[in-house]
Structures are given as structure tokens and as C-alpha cells.
Amino acid sequence: MNREWDRPTEREQAQGPTGHRPGETVPDFGAARRHVIAETVRLARRLRRRGVAVPQSASVDATRALAAVGLGDRDRVASALRATLLGTGADIEAFEAEFPGYWLRLRAGLEGIAVAATGDIEGRGGRPGTEPPTDPEPDQALDVTDPPAQEGEAAPQTGTRPDIMLSTGQREATASTPTGRAEGAIRRYSPDGRREAIDVTAGRLTTRERRQVERFVAALAGLPGRRDRTAAHGRRIDLARTVRASLETGGTPIALPKRTPRRSELRCCLLVDVSGSVLDAIDRSTLVAVVAALGRAARRARTFLFDSELREVTAALDGARDEPAAALRAAAGSWGGGTRIGHAFSAIRERAPTAVDRRTVVVIVSDGLDVGDEETLRAGIAWLRRRAGAIVWLNPLAVAPAYEPTAAGMSTCLPYLDGLFGFVGPADLGAAADQIDRLGLDGPVGLPYHGGRAPGEGRP
């Protein structure tokens, strides 16, 4: 939020964001101070909204106490805030409800400032004032050489030459088993890719982007439920009203009132592939922001992250409305491993079968580059198809015009899907929503009927 106290003072602006010459990496203490003060004031207001009588001077006292106690230890910070903000024992409950969110937001903000200061190699999370990463030319592909064989690892099963070249907008490709950090380092997508910690801060969606996500959710919610409402144009004829209206015309039905299915809210099961291949194709902070927005817009959304293991993160995302990335980090810990889609489907079948039922839409975000067993994948997707109301697949590679779903995993799943759409950002969700609104989920939507966008258009 760009409030008065959030904006840097003139002196800070003149000095530059870090107050030092560019090139030196010192954390932005001014921004950290503003962040702590803003969060503490916000906590006091939230407590007041819950009915705790927090006196006006309490925020000052609380920040002084934080200065005395330090921000490292969660328990000490909680004690300090309890001592300064609360006045009776009955308020402790409200405090315990608000404190976890506060702690996540505080730490996430401070870590963001620290990460920005140490300089990020991959050009994500650039702060205003630092040099923006130079975008590679759209058709400048990664160096196409055969990936060198590594000891102890199987050769990638997608073939020796990559079929699709996609510029990811990142200065360097990260490597699961890095062959080197220099330009032209190639990523190998192996079945057991090395995981890394989730250390991204969720991007903020603009209002327009949020509305696109909400339109996508609304479009998916159009699954026919059991309820109808009267409408001027609909698919079914309302017999009762027709007969009633025909009384006016002497028993002859001239007017034909219609009924149309009532829009219900979306219940969805969100399966997000967070293997290395997907994470390189989509901007990570946008991915986290879109996943969080989808979870919020839907009426009931159970969210699972999978790479080689399946992890449910619904509870964590529910609890952290403002800082989904920190919540994901707390819940799932790491991402970027290898892709085993079939294994993920069987895991859902074993551990959370109630997540998918007749009225649920399953939204899978994956690139389909599966290196698991094909029979498992086929069994899994068939079970999903039998059980779910609809299955929608969002594929980050599908935005390329030359894309064809011929990779092993993708081609196995394609016949079972209701729609395959390209997805790198909220704009694609908006386009998908347009198609679904016009044609319905059971109509000809997605690939191959409507090709993906050309890369470079509307990239976040």
C-alpha cells in the first residue's frame, strides 16, 4: 500500500534506494523501518476491529518494545506485542488469531528487503531504482547443444533436441544440476531434479489482472448445477410458465419462457506443477499470486503443489491472505523437483479423494513433460475424468504458436481434458475465460481449436 509513511522521504530518494552508491549491497534500513512500523500499526488496527480496546498510543509503545527486543525471535516479539497492545486476559484470543498473519507479513517483507540487497542473479524481484534486467530478444533461443551427460543421471526422455524453444525472460537459465552459472547454462529436466527453497515474494496483481482471474473463475463456475432460474434466453423451456402464459392466448402457447442454469460458485481442485521445467517457464511470483487469487475467488478451492511429491497447501494459503509466498514456504518448503504427474494423481486418489467430486472443476497447471510411468498417468487421469465435473489444463508451453501436444505426458492426458489453454499470466486466463463464456466448457475451447498466443505478447 502506498501510504504516506510508505513512500521514501526526499532525502532517501536523493540518496538512492540503498543510500549508497550503486554496486554496494547494504540492506535498505529505511524501508525495513517503514515496513515494521506499517505492519505494527496495521496489527493494532486489526485488533481494534476485533473489539480489543487498544489505546491510541499503543502502537508507539509496541514499536519501542520491538526495538528493545529485536525482530528475530517469534516468541519474544509475541511477548512484547502482548505486553504493549493488550489490556485484559480476554484479548489474548484475538491476539493469537491475528499474530500468525502479522508474523508472516513482517518476516516476508524483511526477507524481501534482505534478498533485494544481496542482489538476485536471475533478474526476478527487481526493485525500482536498480537496473532492470535486459530482456533477451524474443527469438534468441538458448544455446541448442546436447546437454552433457551427467554421472549417475539418466538421459532426458524428451529427446536429444528440445522441440520447443521458449525465451523465459530470465537472464540465465537455472540448472537443476547446474553445469555452470555462465550464460548458456542449460537446464536438464531429470526425474529427480534438485529442489530449492521457495524464496520468492508473491507479485501483486493489478486490478485488471485480478479481474481476469476472477472472470476465469466465473467462467469455470458455469458448470451446470441443479438450480435454474428464469431467463429470456436459455436452453430449456419452462413448461409451467408456458402453460400459464398460454392462458392469455386462449390455450395456444405462443410465448416460450426459458430457463437457464443458475450460476453457482466455483468449487475447484487446483493442482499446480512446481517442477523445475514449469518454474522456468512462468514467472514465479506471478504464479504464486495467481494461485492465491484463484484460491480466494473460488468458493472452495483445495490447492496442491506437486513435483515429485504431492503437498497440500490449502490451509496455509487460507491463513495468509497477504503473503501467500511465505505461507507456501512454511507449508511446502521447497519446489523445483522433477515431474511425476501420474504419481501426483494417485496420491490424490489415496490421500484426498474427497477433493474431487462431481461438482468440482480440476484445474491442472503443468507443462505435461512427465517422466513418470505412463500407465500410472493414464489410470490417474482416467480416474479424474470419471470423478470430476470438468478438467481444465493450463500449459505454459502452449502459448507458443508452434506448440503441439505431442510430449509423452501431454498426449496421454489430452483425450481426457475438457480444455487445454496456454498460461503464463493472468491475461491468458482472461482469454480462456472469453472462450469458455462463449462456447461453454463442453464446446470446442482451447487447443487445438484456438491456437495459443505468440510469445512476447502481453508477457507479465
Next chain:
Amino acid sequence: MGGAEWLRGLSETDLAARLDEVDYVAEENVVTTVYLAVQLGRPLLIEGAPGSGKTELGKALAAAFDAELIRLQCYEGLTAENALYEWNYTKQLLAVQDGSGTVPAAEDGAGTEVEGSSVFDESFLLERPLLRALRAEGSTPPVLLIDEIDRADAAFEAFLLEVLADFQVTIPELGTVRANQPPVVVLTSNRTRGLSDALKRRCLYLHLEPPSVEKEHEIVRRKVPELDAAIAAEVCAVVAELREETFLKPPGVAETLDWARAVATLRAEDGNGSLTPGEIERTIGCLLKEVEDVDRVDESLLERLERAAATAAAGATPGDRVE
């Protein structure tokens, strides 16, 4: 201000160590809050169930810093005079009658004032706790423990606020008294009535929870060293079991310590083996202080208590329970 600075230079681990030395077993949030109160120079308002160690914390603080403990017990009808200072009226009356102390004479005709010794003098002043706290000398600031502030009325609270805000009072006859080193102020409250917002705003708030079974075991071991450690574990287990019952007044930590001392005294001659139901029944008056509660203690409850004690004695931690 040498004393106060020394106090402020203490770190949290120092504070925890000192409290440990005086055998006060405190949870971490208690140590943090006390540390903050000392650092920021704010009074500390402690609330909690009766018997949870609020007054003990004030006493332990004074012992830990080797400072003077000045205690003010509040009651309904406590006034500023009782708390701050009083003139020794009897002595003043006698002095005036004697003629050894006179009211300063008015100017006589020549315009010179006759200086007489006044009855409004230091020797006639009776210091009450608040004034003593303000005028305390010494290397460390004193600990001012204001007990059961919720029993005093609203007028006294307002007066107290004024004193705590500036740590100075004006005695009309003597002048302004300012504190050289502001005392460490600890207020305790039993929540019989709600305190005024202005007072709560001025203080840091600490809610004392009843301790966990392990901590209670530690407290009993430290405060009642004459009791065998195994029996102490049984004592804690029995009290924990009793707290599960719905009594009018559940036993607090103070009751546990009383009972532990009673058991130690009774066993001094012949104590051996674990607690017997007979022993528990005889000393139930240490734990339960209401007639209705004592009546509820019957055979089945005693058997349960004995089983809990046996479990504890068998080496399980006091928190385990045989389902």
C-alpha cells in the same frame, strides 16, 4: 541516575539468570515482559488467577536486583494520604502545646520575621510507601509493589496515575519531591473489577498463566527442598488431577506449595513410600478452601488421585495420564 542505568544495561539472559538464582521459575514470556518493563521504564501490570505467583514475582524481582521492596497493599477506601504521606498529628499537637514547635510568627512591627521551628517539618512527616519509594536512596532503584490495585477505587487510581507519570509529588508545606531514580513499579490485579483505561495504557500488561506440570514440579522442588523429589512429582500429579475437577476454587500454585510443605512436615518422622489416600484426605485443607469443594472429595476421587500419584512415581512424567 546511576542505579537506573545499571538496571537498563541488563540483558535478558542476565535477568533470567538472576530470577533463577532467587528460585523464581518463570516462563520465557514473563522474562521478556519484565525485561521490557525495565528497559522502557514502564510500570508492569500483572493479572492472573489468585495464587499464580503475581506477588511472588514482585518479591523475586526485588531479591534478584538486591533492591529494597516497598509494598503497598490496596484496599477499598485507600486514600492518597494513606499511600503517600501523613502528618503525625498527635506529635504536632503535643509540640504546639509544649511550645517547642510553633507556627512561624507573623511579621512584627519592625518588619522582621520571627523564625520559629515549624510543626510542618521532616520529623513530623510519616512516610508512606509511595513517598518512601520516591525518596529511596541506594545504588539500585527500589521495587514498588502495589498489590491488588483492583481493590482500590477509581479516585485512587487517578491519583496513582499522576504519581506514576512523573514520579514526583508536591507536598504543600515542604515542596516538590522528585525521585532520583524512578522505582521499578509492579502492580498486581485479581480482576475483581476492570481497571481504568488510562492506567492500563500507562502500563505494560502481563497475564500470568498457571504453569505447566513440569514447571510446577520445578517450583516445588526449589521452594520445598526438604521434600523428596519423587514425592514432589506425586504431589504435582495429584494437584494436576484435582485441577481437572470443577471446584469452586481450583488450587493454584500457592496451594500446591502449602500442601508440599505440609506433606514434608508430616513425613519428617516416618515418611516412606508414595502418597496414600489417607494422607491426602487429612491434608485436603491445604488444597481446597471451600466447604463445598471439600465435601466433594470422596472415595472414588481419592482413588483416582492415588492412581495419578502412582503413575508419577512409576517414572512417567507428571503430565502423562493412564487412560
